[in-house]
Amino acid sequence: MEPGSDDFLPPPECPVFEPTWTEFRDPLGYIAKIRPIAEKSGICKIRPPADWQPPFAVEVDNFRFTPRIQRLNELEVKWKVRQDKHLRIE
Numbered sequence: 001m002e003p004g005s006d007d008f009l010p011p012p013e014c015p016v017f018e019p020t021w022t023e024f025r026d027p028l029g030y031i032a033k034i035r036p037i038a039e040k041s042g043i044c045k046i047r048p049p050a051d052w053q054p055p056f057a058v059e060v061d062n063f064r065f066t067p068r069i070q071r072l073n074e075l076e077v078k079w080k081v082r083q084d085k086h087l088r089i090e
Helices: 027-041 072-087
Strands: none
Touching: none
């Protein structure tokens, strides 16, 4: 895109990698393998094998969640007070 041009040029698509199960078993090795290609675009997408299921990361028996009330109007007042302190000229 040239300076002053109003035409929008979308960026190119990022490379998409689809490792085999063998490659997917060693994720760091696979990333090292694709790194030269991915670095050229600065970003990439890695799609796991189609039948891969991520493990459930939360231990349901030991997980405890305590809900709390968060009063948003009080947060705004505290934020404004803090901002006012920083803006004072001494």
